[in-house]
Amino acid sequence: MRMIGLIGGMSWESTAVYYRRLNEQIRSRLGGLHSAEILMRSVDFETIVNLQKQGRWDEAGEILAKIARDLEDGGADCLLICTNTMHKLADDVQQAVSIPLLHIADVTAAAIKAAGCDRPLLLATRYTMEHAFYVQRLRDQFALDPIIPDDDDRAVVHDIIFDELCRGVVSDRSRALYLDVIARGKSRGADSVILGCTEICLLVGPEHIDLPVFDSTALHVDAAIEFSMTKQTPHPRAAQSVAS
Numbered sequence: 001m002r003m004i005g006l007i008g009g010m011s012w013e014s015t016a017v018y019y020r021r022l023n024e025q026i027r028s029r030l031g032g033l034h035s036a037e038i039l040m041r042s043v044d045f046e047t048i049v050n051l052q053k054q055g056r057w058d059e060a061g062e063i064l065a066k067i068a069r070d071l072e073d074g075g076a077d078c079l080l081i082c083t084n085t086m087h088k089l090a091d092d093v094q095q096a097v098s099i100p101l102l103h104i105a106d107v108t109a110a111a112i113k114a115a116g117c118d119r120p121l122l123l124a125t126r127y128t129m130e131h132a133f134y135v136q137r138l139r140d141q142f143a144l145d146p147i148i149p150d151d152d153d154r155a156v157v158h159d160i161i162f163d164e165l166c167r168g169v170v171s172d173r174s175r176a177l178y179l180d181v182i183a184r185g186k187s188r189g190a191d192s193v194i195l196g197c198t199e200i201c202l203l204v205g206p207e208h209i210d211l212p213v214f215d216s217t218a219l220h221v222d223a224a225i226e227f228s229m230t231k232q233t234p235h236p237r238a239a240q241s242v243a244s
Contacts, residue, residue: 001026001037001228005076005099007067009042010083011166014198014217018082021221029229036228039076041067045166052085052127061089065096072097078227080104084196084216085125088133100227105134107223108194108216109142115212117192121147121185123178124196126158134196147190153181165199178204186211 004022008015022036043063051060064086068079079101081087087104094101112120120138128134129148138144149157160174178200182193192212195201198220206213 002077002230003037003039003075004224004228005068005071005074005079006038006040006082007043007064007071007079007086007093008040008082009045010048010081010086011045011199012042013166013168013202015040015042015082017198017201017217018080018221021218022224025221025225026228029225036225039071039074041071043067048086049162057088060086061092064089064093068093068097068101072099078102078224080220080224082220083198084134085127088127088131090133102220102223102227104216104220105137106141107219108196108214109138109144111214111219112144112192112194113142115192115214117212118143119145119147119189120192120194120214121149121182121190121211122194122196123149123157123181123200124194125161126154128196129154129157146194147185147188149181149185153184157181160203161197161199165197165202170202175203175208179208182209182211 006015006018008018019038022038026034026036048060064081071079076099078099079093079097081090081093084104090101090103122129122135135146135148138146156177160177164171164174190211192214193209195213195215198217201215201217205215
């Protein structure tokens with residue numbers, strides 16, 4: 001199998017979901033004591049959050065690009081940024097390395113299209129719901145028509161992510177608030193729901209929602225497993241060494 005590089009810690013609560021699901025999927029496929037080949041760098045999330053709040057995205061991009069290069073140098077064959085929000089910097093990260101970055105919006109959108117849905121309600125951080133990097137990608141590259149919660153609902157969704165889920169707090173009250181947001185989205189014509197923040201799966205899932213649910217975390221992991229299990233090609237760094 002090929003090695004999966006994880007840029008994690010944003011937050012570590014959802015990165016733990018990545019780690020567990022990656023290993024569970026490999027064990028399910030291969031049996032025995034098999035586990036995934038993973039190289040992970042977990043950041044101090046407080047540093048990243050402060051850069052987000054101050055709009056210092058270029059500096060955050062430099063941090064992630066440096067991590068990406070380190071993971072590639074360490075032998076990673078692909079990269080995953082274990083958060084939707086930081087895919088705002090996906091192009092910067094991809095440009096820093098020669099191995100593929102598996103984009104979380106792409107794998108999520110592909111699953112939505114395959115299911116025959118086209119008006120997903122996007123639940124995510126304010127950055128993901130309001131900045132063009134995610135929503136416009138769904139529109140331009142996949143011809144989807146995402147529905148964004150109104151301002152009050154965006155505040156609810158965002159605050160619960162940062163004040164609770166990223167801190168390991170999962171409450172019935174917050175689940176009810178999310179389900180109310182989803183109900184309002186459905187009334188506006190949503191035919192499905194994107195769990196577009198990697199922590200949201202800790203709070204709600206298909207068992208709570210009467211629409212098709214697309215969990216970006218699970219879909220991202222599944223794409224990484226498919227990549228890892230395909231025929232291995234020489235790592236770019238190894239190929240350079242042979243050439244020299």
